[in-house]
Amino acid sequence: MTPDRRRIVLFDLFGVITRHQRPGALEKMAARCHTSLDAFTTAYWTHRPPYDAGRHTASTYWTDVLHALSRPADAGTIEELRLTDIDSWSRVDDRMVAYVRTLRDRARVALLSNIPADHADAFLAAQSWLHDLDHVAFSGKIGAAKPDPAGFQHCVVVLRAAPADFLFVDDREENVRAARAIGMNGHVFDGRDDLAAAVDAWL
Template sequence: MSTDRRRIVLFDLFGVIARHQRPGALEKMAARCHTSTDAFTTAYWAHRPPYDAGRQTASAYWTDVLHALSRPADAGTIEDLRLTDIDSWSRVDDRMVTYVRGLRDRARVALLSNIPADHADAFLAAQPWLHDLDHLAFSGRIGAAKPDPAAFRYCVVALQAAPADVLFVDDREENVRAAQAVGMDGHVFWSQDDLASVIDAWLPTR
């Protein structure tokens, strides 16, 4: 075990530190495929889990989506969709970024995000402050996506911690319940002010 016994706040990315998908992005990608937004959205999410979990490449994912829509899966279309998709998940909440970075004075801070590997590469390039955190666990790189217990167990091992040392913060209740099932504390994120109160109570007094 690590000699650093400070508690760990393990953050989700999208919906907590980063914004949810850019409005209009699915409509834009649907138009590129010459299909309805509803049909595109169904195919987009139905084929997403193995891509998020690193069991499928971006090319294979988009090929599956296009085939589900009865559209040709040519390289140009796949790359246009891939880049539009990455851009649609690129926004951060600057106030939360400042809060998370400041929290490192009081706790170890890590990240567990469901994000494909190529998205993670782009996000890291655009947000270099992420490299200052104590650990980054991206589903596309670790081979497990929330709420799979393996994703949380990976973080425990990587951080050389006990589950009880960790507070997991996510905007999805099912992911928080999954973290609690492996022994972590958990908090469903609603706002930064609410979160700050929870973390202040959870961390030992100075």
């Protein structure tokens, strides 16, 4: 197969096209676990990396969180927490979705997001616009979470491109630095208007 050398805008998802976690969600999950917000937040994020990277299932992740909080990890509690967690990350920015769609007339458009596999399945089912993109890479599905270079390399290989063909857009500077380290162009997201100007200049 020959490379497709059209330029590619590679987007992060959360904090760029979709909103950050729903306000109050961590408090709700902490209350379900009968624990403090600080203790829950620490357990929630401490055990998150292998879940995001597809090395742990949702059941394993929530079992680890509940055990860290000295709480029983019964199936009902795990499922309730899992569904609350998925819902907490489900809000999209409609203006950004519309902007992403308009870009497809000018460039290839792809996604690279840190998201567990079960969250990814729910997002794909709920957001039909994702199926119109040139590629969607979810960390829980590809086994690599940003800033691991393997996630970026996955996109390079699948899209049959060179790193320099990409403009990677993320709201986290460390992820943009990781993309640049393998030869991609990078933009730290700080709003749609600033992004549109950067994309116009790059294209």
